[in-house]
Amino acid sequence: xxxxxxxxxxxxxxxxxxxxxxxxxxxxxxxxxxxxxxxxxxxxxxxxxxxxxxxxxxxxxxxxxxxxxxxxxxxxxxxxxxxxxxxxxxxxxxxxxxxxxxxxxxxxxxxxxxxxxxxxxxxxxxxxxxxxxxxxxxxxxxxxxxxxxxxxxxxxxxxxxxxxxxxxxxxxxxxxxxxxxxxxxxxxxxxxxxxxxxxxxxxxxxxxxxxxxxxxxxxxxxxxxxxxxxxxxxxxxxxxxxxxxxxxxxxxxxxxxxxxxxxxxxxx
Amino acid sequence: xxxxxxxxxxxxxxxxxxxxxxxxxxxxxxxxxxxxxxxxxxxxxxxxxxxxxxxxxxxxxxxxxxxxxxxxxxxxxxxxxxxxxxxxxxxxxxxxxxxxxxxxxxxxxxxxxxxxxxxxxxxxxxxxxxxxxxxxxxxxxxxxxxxxxxxxxxxxxxxxxxxxxxxxxxxxxxxxxxxxxxxxxxxxxxxxxxxxxxxxxxxxxxxxxxxxxxxxxxxxxxxxxxxxxxxxxxxxxxxxxxxxxxxxxxxxxxxxxxxxxxxxxxxxxxxxxxxxxxxxxxxxx
Ligand SMILES: Cc1cc2nc3c(=O)[nH]c(=O)nc-3n(C[C@H](O)[C@H](O)[C@H](O)COP(=O)(O)OP(=O)(O)OC[C@H]3O[C@@H](n4cnc5c(N)ncnc54)[C@H](O)[C@@H]3O)c2cc1C
Numbered sequence: 001x002x003x004x005x006x007x008x009x010x011x012x013x014x015x016x017x018x019x020x021x022x023x024x025x026x027x028x029x030x031x032x033x034x035x036x037x038x039x040x041x042x043x044x045x046x047x048x049x050x051x052x053x054x055x056x057x058x059x060x061x062x063x064x065x066x067x068x069x070x071x072x073x074x075x076x077x078x079x080x081x082x083x084x085x086x087x088x089x090x091x092x093x094x095x096x097x098x099x100x101x102x103x104x105x106x107x108x109x110x111x112x113x114x115x116x117x118x119x120x121x122x123x124x125x126x127x128x129x130x131x132x133x134x135x136x137x138x139x140x141x142x143x144x145x146x147x148x149x150x151x152x153x154x155x156x157x158x159x160x161x162x163x164x165x166x167x168x169x170x171x172x173x174x175x176x177x178x179x180x181x182x183x184x185x186x187x188x189x190x191x192x193x194x195x196x197x198x199x200x201x202x203x204x205x206x207x208x209x210x211x212x213x214x215x216x217x218x219x220x221x222x223x224x225x226x227x228x229x230x231x232x233x234x235x236x237x238x239x240x241x242x243x244x245x246x247x248x249x250x251x252x253x254x255x256x257x258x259x260x261x262x263x264x265x266x267x268x
Numbered sequence: 269x270x271x272x273x274x275x276x277x278x279x280x281x282x283x284x285x286x287x288x289x290x291x292x293x294x295x296x297x298x299x300x301x302x303x304x305x306x307x308x309x310x311x312x313x314x315x316x317x318x319x320x321x322x323x324x325x326x327x328x329x330x331x332x333x334x335x336x337x338x339x340x341x342x343x344x345x346x347x348x349x350x351x352x353x354x355x356x357x358x359x360x361x362x363x364x365x366x367x368x369x370x371x372x373x374x375x376x377x378x379x380x381x382x383x384x385x386x387x388x389x390x391x392x393x394x395x396x397x398x399x400x401x402x403x404x405x406x407x408x409x410x411x412x413x414x415x416x417x418x419x420x421x422x423x424x425x426x427x428x429x430x431x432x433x434x435x436x437x438x439x440x441x442x443x444x445x446x447x448x449x450x451x452x453x454x455x456x457x458x459x460x461x462x463x464x465x466x467x468x469x470x471x472x473x474x475x476x477x478x479x480x481x482x483x484x485x486x487x488x489x490x491x492x493x494x495x496x497x498x499x500x501x502x503x504x505x506x507x508x509x510x511x512x513x514x515x516x517x518x519x520x521x522x523x524x525x526x527x528x529x530x531x532x533x534x535x536x537x538x539x540x541x542x543x544x545x546x547x548x549x550x551x552x553x
Contacts, residue, residue: 002352013329016364017364018364018365018367018368020517020518020520020521022367024368029364029368034361038343062346066395099372101342101343101344102334102346103338103343103344104338106334106338125330128364128365129364130363130364131346131347131362131363131365132332132346132347133325133330133346133347134330134334134337134344135334136334137331137332137333137334137335137338138334138335138338138344140335141306141334141335141338142338146303146333146412146413147302147331147413148331148413149327149330149331149396150327150330152330164416166419167327167331168327168482169327169328169482170326170327170481170482171481171482171484171485172420172421172422172475172478172482172483172484173418173419173420173421174418174419174420174421175299175300175309175415175417175418176415176416176417176418176419177413177414177415177416178413178414178416179412179413180412180413183312188466188509189466189469190465190468190469193470223387227343228343228374228375228376228379229343229345229372229373229374229375230372230373230375231370231371231372232358232371232372232373233356233369233370233371234363234368234369234370234371235368235369235370236367236368236369236520237362237366237368237369239520239525240525241524241525241527243514243524243527243528243529243530243533244528244530245519245529245530245532246528246530246531247531250533250534250537251541253531253533253538253539253541254531254538254541254544254545255545257513257529257531257538257542257545258542258546260513260529261457261490261513264490264511265489266433266457266458266459266490266546267458268456268457268458268546268548268549
């Protein structure tokens with residue numbers, strides 16, 4: 001390995017999107033109303049990793065996913081976009097865990113970081129379904145890496161020991177920060193333009209490795225899935241809506257809406 | 269209560285509200301740095317041993333809260349919208365883009381929570397908190413990030429905060445070329461065009477059009493949200509509008525919790541009809 005060899009680990013989550021109409025079954029949404037996809041934020045993290053790979057001479061991009069076999073389809077998408085190989089962690093202990101909190105996820109990912117020794121870990125700011133927004137930074141603390149959360153610009157020269165990032169704060173303000181490597185960055189949407197997988201990429205992805213790992217194989221005890229936090233209720237919130245809904249055909253709806261807007265002083 | 273960095277005495281006075289018992293000021297740094305914050309909060313925690321560590325669910329909060337809780341081996345629950353203290357602590361938080369609420373129970377003596385801004389009323393009055401200075405020895409060798417500057421983004425020719433009427437477009441518009449449709453509506457109504465975040469992320473409209481937490485806070489007379497679900501970060505930027513109108517096929521989308529009026533129908537049917545109502549001509553898509 002040359003001096004400029006660099007490894008980027010991208011945390012890729014498969015998340016469930018809920019259909020407009022859905023039903024709840026116990027403490028979960030009924031499976032038939034869920035559609036699984038690559039987490040929106042992670043799509044940007046994958047792109048950021050692949051861009052580093054394309055810019056450097058010797059950069060390997062590895063993805064890691066905690067999830068069941070079903071997630072392979074989503075992982076193949078990341079492979080088709082240029083990730084070199086993937087690791088997927090799952091076993092009956094994880095399967096039996098009702099509430100996978102950010103602490104547990106960080107512990108599992110930490111074991112993968114210990115194995116892989118990446119220079120940079122890229123994760124999404126949050127996953128679309130649970131929206132914990134905590135796993136990346138907890139992981140950094142767990143493995144003793146530096147970190148930056150909500151990164152919407154990344155400049156890094158392979159081989160350098162710092163990355164220059166922008167952190168997106170509230171109200172249209174960005175913070176410029178230099179972060180020492182190794183580091184975990186949580187990537188914000190909009191940082192880049194995630195590519196579509198090319199046909200060639202999709203073909204190549206078929207022969208790339210998705211290595212399944214159990215907790216045991218990562219040297220973790222099943223007790224990492226123990227959590228002090230448990231899910232006790234999941235329900236559709238009572239609507240707070242007191243909106244007046246206009247009904248009828250689209251023309252009738254538009255007519256009522258136009259009348260309202262005119263009453264409110266809008267004139268064409 | 270802890271105040272870290274910046275004008276700590278000024279903030280301490282401001283935070284001395286009814287019900288606050290003690291305020292610890294830590295005069296470390298002018299700007300937020302998560303390494304300094306993490307060390308400071310951990311030191312305060314060791315000293316004060318609180319049962320509940322409350323941190324803000326803000327961008328900076330999420331830059332240190334998970335590190336603090338992980339470092340202190342505390343369970344962490346983020347983005348709490350309600351908290352009940354009983355035998356165990358129950359925390360309400362949303363999932364799946366506000367489509368469901370969940371309650372999680374924390375079975376531990378000590379816990380870290382990040383709470384959603386604006387979900388609790390601000391404390392009022394003036395308290396008689398004891399304000400004291402807390403000294404921390406910052407280990408500089410573990411400060412491995414440096415803030416080098418700040419920049420305001422989203423400037424330019426259009427200021428959506430000035431508009432009386434905003435036509436605001438979200439991901440429901442599906443394709444870049446369909447932006448022409450909402451543009452035509454805005455033109456016909458003499459309104460200004462704004463958007464939710466994904467439209468800006470996709471590069472379909474410039475950053476200065478984005479409404480929300482990381483965009484602009486707007487307070488127009490009329491806000492017409494078209495194909496916008498009403499995510500919390502979006503709502504943060506437009507909940508102050510006088511009259512809110514939603515056009516969204518999903519009648520249970522969170523935007524309807526705020527809207528005064530709505531049309532739960534397809535924007536591709538409703539918007540052209542609305543343009544015609546005002547004598548405009550919908551573009552061919
Ligand atoms: C740190 C952070 C900061 C953020 N800052 C911001 C911010 O400043 N501003 C912001 O907006 N977001 C922000 N977000 C993102 C936010 O969480 C949401 O992802 C975003 O607001 C969703 O945008 P949307 O409503 O357009 O899209 P979606 O949530 O995808 O909603 C699209 C809506 O369109 C409706 N729809 C679809 N088709 C049609 C049709 N044909 N006719 C009518 N309706 C239709 C759907 O029912 C749906 O409700 C931030 C997120 C994070 C984590």
